[in-house]
Amino acid sequence: MRATTQCINTSRRALCRVFLPPIEQTMLPLPLFFLPCQSVTKLHQLRSYASKPPARGPRGRTAVAASEQVAHEERGFDKRFTTQKDIDNSGRSRPPQNDEITDPLIMVIDNAEPEGPFPTRHVLAKLNPDELLRMIQPYIPADSSKNRPKPQYALCKIFSKAEELERLKQLREKKKAESAKKIKSKELELTWAISEHDLGTKMRQMGRFLAKGYKVEVLVARKKGGRQASMEEAEKLVKSLQAEVEKNEGRETKPSSGAAGGTMRFFLEGKLVK
Template sequence: MQTSRCICSTASALHRVFVIPTEQLHRLAYMSSSTWRPTPNTFASKLLVQHQRCYASMPSTARRLPRNEEIKAWSVSLRNAEGKLDPPRSTADILKSIDRASYSLVTIVAGSPGVPPICKIVSMKDEYKAAKAKQKQAKNPNATTKEVELNWAIDENDLGHRMDRVKEFLGKGYKVEVLLAKKRKGKAATMAQALGVVQRIRDTIASVEGAKESKPMEGKILETATIFAEGKVPKPQT
């Protein structure tokens, strides 16, 4: 009996040391894999973030993603006009369905093994306009036109606020168009009052360093008129 009890005790000890920890590890591994398995939405979100970080860190010449026949994936997911993703479609079928003289199939997020790239159909005309605007913006980042509207019979307080805006825009190097028109309701302005408004606008332009009238006033006093001005582009701070 004593020998049997000893054998049982030894077997129990070995079971506690080797078998139970192994079972616990298996259970933990199973729970971990079932609990932390990413959902498709989570996976897609992480994939998008990873691609965005990757391409943001690349030189601009290497950031261009494939378009049209450069796309080697058999299928792609199209981003529709609402910004949502359509189910994957054959790349070849999409290219056949669009007017290639006016539109292009452009990759916006590169694919990965088992995940098709995300693409959109873009207008070549819109792309050209966007590229020209970007080029113009790069040459002169302050080439922005601001409009300030007022009427000939504007009161002194409102006129002061509008002139503050004109000074602010000109100080930033913007082009400014001051639009003058008749007051829709109420007492009409006199010629003297209208001339005073024009002079106030010109004095405001002259008060901003480097600002000037860019071309003669268009229109007629007491009717509809536009005064054009442009500010001096501030030098970048070093």
């Protein structure tokens, strides 16, 4: 074995003398198997510790574990449990469902009394393809000051997806109905000496509001620094206004205030659009 090693070394040096200049021959490193054992050990150690070790928190914990512990201490319970405050801050208009539920343990209702607590992942794994799990009551932590020594796990219910679609449909219809009940109001201002063209524009505008079921308050007053209308012109304007209200199936919600030729207010409302 020694003779073979020596032969390889001799051939290597001969090749170096032929192909390399003298200065580079002196800088050529020995192959790895000719390095002393101590050098090989140091190279191996350098490679093993090349990556930076994970940051450590209190008592040797990693930074991630330390931050989770801080969150646990601030809340007083596992941060995975979902409280009402968490739901409010989530930006969703509904409670969490299916994989959105991060609580490790939950109570479950499935057409019966609540049962549990069960591991959430196990409950989700047993759902049928046409079912979903929704939280209907969030987690309530223990609070000895409120005579609640133990926490109340989030209450979840199993729904069929068909029921959920029907529920969403009814919710949309309810919102639409509530929006329709909120009657919008508009205001219009006229002067007694208004021109025929401008009066026609205002009447058409009022008619559109009434046709949409809006409440419309019309104020008619004298024009400051302008021509003052005669009583005949004022009475004619009042009749034009009343005719436009009748044309659009509107009505006066209460008697008008003031007098023709002075400052007069009309309180009108269009027919509610269904």
